[in-house]
Amino acid sequence: MRAGPSQEEIRRHNLGALLRHxxxxxxxxxxxxxxxxxLNRSTIMALTADLTAAGLVREELPRETGRAGRPSLVxxxxxxxxYVFALDVGVDRLVAARVGLGxxxxxxxxTVRRRGDFSLEEIVGPLAAFVRQMHRRTRPDTVCVGVAAAFxxxxxxxxxxxxxxPNMVTVDDVPFADEMGRRLAFGLPITVGNDANLAxxxxxxxxxxxxxxxxxxLHGDVGIGGGVIVNGQLLGGHLGFGGEVGHMIVNPDKGRLCGCGSHGCLEAEVGERAFLEAAGRFGSRVGRDAVRAAVDAADRGDVVAQAxxxxxxDWLGLGVSNLVNLFNxxxxxxxxxxxxxxxxSAAQVRSRLALDALPPCREHLRLRTSxxxxxxxxxxxxxxAFSQVLADPLEVLARAGS
Amino acid sequence: MRAGPSQEEIRRHNLGALLRHxxxxxxxxxxxxxxxxxLNRSTIMALTADLTAAGLVREELPRETGRAGRPSLVxxxxxxxxYVFALDVGVDRLVAARVGLGxxxxxxxxTVRRRGDFSLEEIVGPLAAFVRQMHRRTRPDTVCVGVAAAFxxxxxxxxxxxxxxPNMVTVDDVPFADEMGRRLAFGLPITVGNDANLAxxxxxxxxxxxxxxxxxxLHGDVGIGGGVIVNGQLLGGHLGFGGEVGHMIVNPDKGRLCGCGSHGCLEAEVGERAFLEAAGRFGSRVGRDAVRAAVDAADRGDVVAQAxxxxxxDWLGLGVSNLVNLFNxxxxxxxxxxxxxxxxSAAQVRSRLALDALPPCREHLRLRTSxxxxxxxxxxxxxxAFSQVLADPLEVLARAGS
Incomplete structure (x- = not known):
């Protein structure tokens, strides 16, 4: 805190807080x-005026409120x-979207992506083409304030x-952000995060x-990813690789081989391949549609899929129990x-939790789907991608607009 | 941040920061x-003067510095x-100490504590007696600014x-802080934390x-406790029960029964009983001395203890690998x-890590002993116990001295 924040730092913080809101x-x-x-009314008015002048928000009369009196501006x-460009590099697909503030x-x-080893070009090429297509269709008065990717x-x-x-066994270090930035040449840094962390x-x-x-x-795709929020913040650990829930070993004794080289990881027991093989359905069809078809089959009475x-x-419940004891x-x-x-399989998951999670850690726990x-x-x-403009709205907008 | 901290809040923060230093x-x-x-020299002087007036620090000439010129006051x-009173409720012992600022x-x-079920009185009684004995021996110009316990x-x-x-299977909720506070009647709230978290x-x-x-x-006692620091803060989770590394299940298939009722927890595979039984030494002697004696025996060539x-x-290494993948x-x-x-067993632990931890999560990892x-x-x-006075030195001292 030192000598305390300056008026300018406070204003910047408040502009960001209002815009985030x-x-x-x-x-x-x-x-x-x-x-x-x-904050008081006059401060809110001043902040709103600054954000309006920068073209980040606008004020308008609300729709019919049904109440008497002069309505507050919205x-x-x-x-x-x-807007920002958001990219998603999944195992089976590449997605790019233009996402507006709000x-x-x-x-x-x-586009669908083939599985197996890949070259960086096979990812960066299609995504850069998508971004350029979408960028060409924007009006001249629009402004891009960030680009980020989930990988x-x-x-x-x-x-x-x-x-x-999961598909990068032969690749050591992929300089995705640098290469994407070079290809787009937007003059904006490209930030990249683990897809399950961002989810x-x-x-x-x-x-x-x-x-x-x-x-x-917990995120199911080919493998099992995860992201852990601790006291409001994403757990990254020392170098940002934390939260690898899929590589928690739950079955060391007779565990299946995992893509990471170990045995019995949660991913190896619960991931796509483990499930489809157990359901007698691993083969020509893989991916999320195949997984969902197998769950549907179980629902319709297919006993192999049910088993x-x-x-x-059961393995998922064991993994969740461990996470509940570790993270409460x-x-x-x-x-x-x-x-x-x-x-x-909620019954198996819940019964494992009842057996394996400590009561004080699980008593108030809520299990939910995405x-x-x-x-x-x-x-x-x-x-x-929006995080920069929300941290310092006017500065980022001035840079992006220049 | 709202309208920003007041001058008074900044001063309080800086007083705490200097005292903590x-x-x-x-x-x-x-x-x-x-x-x-x-901060500048005059601010440091003013803060030091305030803390000195309150009797929290004193300034004095340093010992011989060997350098010419007027030395800076220390x-x-x-x-x-x-001072504070610090209490430690372990499975085998009760400790109370009077600890001075610094x-x-x-x-x-x-005192040694017997194992098995206990009454709250068997813990609170001896600890309260220790505190009173030590309190009676203090000089009148001393002041107690906090009491806290590791449990x-x-x-x-x-x-x-x-x-x-570990020894409280039959007890549901033990109101330790309230009872300890009632017995001491110091007028200070007693804070309590999990012992491994505090360690x-x-x-x-x-x-x-x-x-x-x-x-x-990771803390070895009868069981295995733990504490995880994430981005500088202790991980507590939603209700404060997080960090229970001992109840991460590592051996679900043929795991030993754990005190928590589950099977194959890290504690069940690595805790005192598992080790002493495997070493053929579980019986009349238990506790940390027995564990250390068994490690010594292995060192001297006892093949059963070595095995x-x-x-x-090996189990410890597996548990550490999981924690490394989760927390980086x-x-x-x-x-x-x-x-x-x-x-x-460092060789086993390291070889497990090489097999089971993801390379980016373990590359820069340091393994150390307490x-x-x-x-x-x-x-x-x-x-x-000191955390209150370090957060707001003058206020806490005023309350404690009154």
């Missing part, structure tokens, strides 16, 4: 902002004007280098976990294909 | 405080005058109620982990009896 909560009346932010994010998806492109792999803090991933943040800011300060998010779901649910979270969220797996579905990772990337 | 670093010259705190904590143990009492059990955030513990904090503030922002501490150490080290810590610290167990030894939990309790 309308970004996350949508159009909000001045009166409500005054209440929620604990502050609304300039969603059509201020979280509105304005435009979107997606299905381990990403070091700060450098955007991908260190490991955890997305669920906490816009999904089922709003208001939760301690949350564990597979029960087996996978308020909520565990099942996302990606784990949404369906959990819904089909509210954002398959877009959780993309939404997380968009929030990462 | 000399509390942790010992006597420090004004010149060094000016450097380290980023600010020294009033260790003999301002961390000096001024007085200390300890070998799960403690909820805020209320000081012990929810579970983790102690190692981070005064031990081997100084400067580490991401640290996992036991190897087996336990900068350092893992082995404390309590795990200090000796780790030293005797610097504070068996006193880590007691030192942690003292730091907890």
């Amino acid at each position: 309308v970004h996350l909560s949508g159009p909000t009346s001045r009166a409500e902002l005054t209440n929620r932010m604990g 502050v609304r994010p300039e969603s059509a004007r201020v 979280g509105t998806i304005l435009d979107r492109r997606e 299905s792999g381990g990403v070091g803090r700060g450098d955007g280098v991908v260190r490991f991933g 955890a943040l997305a669920e906490q800011t816009r999904g089922v976990g709003v208001g939760c300060r301690d949350l564990v998010y 597979a779901l029960s087996r996978v649910g 979270p308020e909520m565990v969220v099942f996302g990606g294909t784990l949404r369906e797996i959990y819904l089909g 509210a954002l579905g398959d877009d959780a990772t993309l939404v997380g990337a968009a929030e990462l | 000399v509390h942790l670093s010992g006597p420090t010259s004004r010149a060094e405080l000016t450097n380290r705190m980023g 600010v020294r904590p009033e260790s003999a005058r301002v 961390g000096t143990i001024l007085d200390r009492r300890e 070998s059990g799960g403690v909820g955030r805020g209320d000081g109620v012990v929810r579970f513990g 983790a904090l102690a190692e981070q503030t005064r031990g081997v982990g100084v400067g580490c922002r991401d640290l996992v501490y 036991a150490l190897s087996r336990v080290g 810590p900068e350092m893992v610290v082995f404390g309590g009896t795990l200090r000796e167990i780790y030293l005797g 610097a504070l030894g068996d006193d880590a939990t007691l030192v942690g309790a003292a730091e907890l």
Whole structure:
């Protein structure tokens, strides 16, 4: 704290806080902002005027309120004007979206990705093409304030280098952020995060976990990813690789071989391949549709699929019990294909928790499924891209507009 | 931040920061405080004057510096005058100490505790007697600014109620803090924390982990406790029960029965009983001395003890691998009896890590043993007791002195 923040630092903080508020909560009346932010009316007016002049928000009369008296003006994010590009590098797909302030998806492109080893070009090429297509379609008065990507792999803090991933066994360090930045040449730094980490943040800011300060998010794709929110902050650890819940070993004795080289990781017991093999369905069809078809089959009475779901649910419950004892979270969220797996095996998961989690750690626990579905990772990337402008709105806008 | 902190809040913050500095670093010259705190000389002088007037620090000429010129005055904590009581409720012992500002143990009492179920009186009675004995021996011009306890059990955030513990199977909720406070009648609230959590904090503030922002501490006693520091803060989770590393299941298939009712917990595979049984030494002698004797025997060539150490080290390495993948810590610290167990089985632990931890999570990892030894939990309790006076020195001292 030293000598305390300057007036300018306080103003910048408050501008960011107000912008974050309308970004996350949508159009909000001045009166409500005054209440929620604990600032007086004249300060809210001045902050709103600054953000309006910068073209980040606009004020307008609310729709019919049904109440008498002069209505308070509503502050609304300039969603059509201020936007980011959000990228999602999944195992099976590449997605790029243009997302307006406030979280509105304005435009979107997606392509299927083949599995197996890849070259960096096979990822960066299609994504850069998508971004350029969407950029050409924007009006001249719009402004891009950030680009960020969710990557299905381990990403070091700060450098955007991908260190490991399910299809990257032969690749050591992938300089994804640098290469993407070079190709786009937008003059904006590109930030990259682990996809499940970003999905955890997305669920906490816009999904089922709003208001939760301690949350564990589990993400099912080919592997099992995760993101852990501790006291309101994403757990990154020393270098940003924390939260690798999929590589917690739950079955060391007779465990299946995992892509990481170890045996019995949660990912090896609960991931796509383990489930589809147990259900007798591993082969030509893989991916999230195949997983969901197997869960549907169990639901319709397929006994092999039912047994597979029960087996996978048991390991999932064991993994969740360990996480509950370690993190004492308020909520565990099942996302990606784990949404369906959990819904089909909730009895196994809950019975494991009752056996294996310490009562004080599980008593107030809520188990929930993702509210954002398959877009959780993309939404997380968009929030990462918006983080700069929300931290220092006027400065970032001035740089982006120049 | 709202309208920004007031001058009074900034002053209070800076008083606490200066006091914390000399509390942790010992006597420090004004010149060094000016450097380290980023404040100007006149502010440091004013803060020091306030703390001196309150009797929390004193200024004196340094010992011979060997340099020419007028030496800078040294600010020294009033260790003999301002103190706390720190309590440690272990499975085998009860410890109470009077600890001076700066961390000096001024007085200390300890008793062996029998194992098995206990009444609250059997804990509170001896500890209250110790505190009263030590209190009677203090000079009239001394002042107690806090009382805190490290408890070998799960403690909820805020209320000081012990929810579970290795010898507390039949007890539901133990209102330890309330009862201790009633017995001492010092007019000070008694704060309580899990012993391994507090030991983790102690190692981070005064031990081997100084400067580490991401640290996992593992504590061996009858069971296995732990404390996790995430981004500089102790991980508590939603209700304060987080960090229960001993109840992470590592051996679900053929695991030993754990005190928690589950099978194959890290505690069940690595704890005192597992090790002593494997070493053929479980029986009349238990406790830390028995564990250390078995490690010594292995060192002297006892093949049964060697095999036991190897087996336990393998499970320990698996548990550490999981924690490394989840938390990506900068350092893992082995404390309590795990200090000796780790030293005797480092090869197993390291080979497990090489197999089971993701390379980016383990590459920069340091494995260390506790610097504070068996006193880590007691030192942690003292730091907890000091936390109030370090947050608001003048206010707490005024209350304590009244």
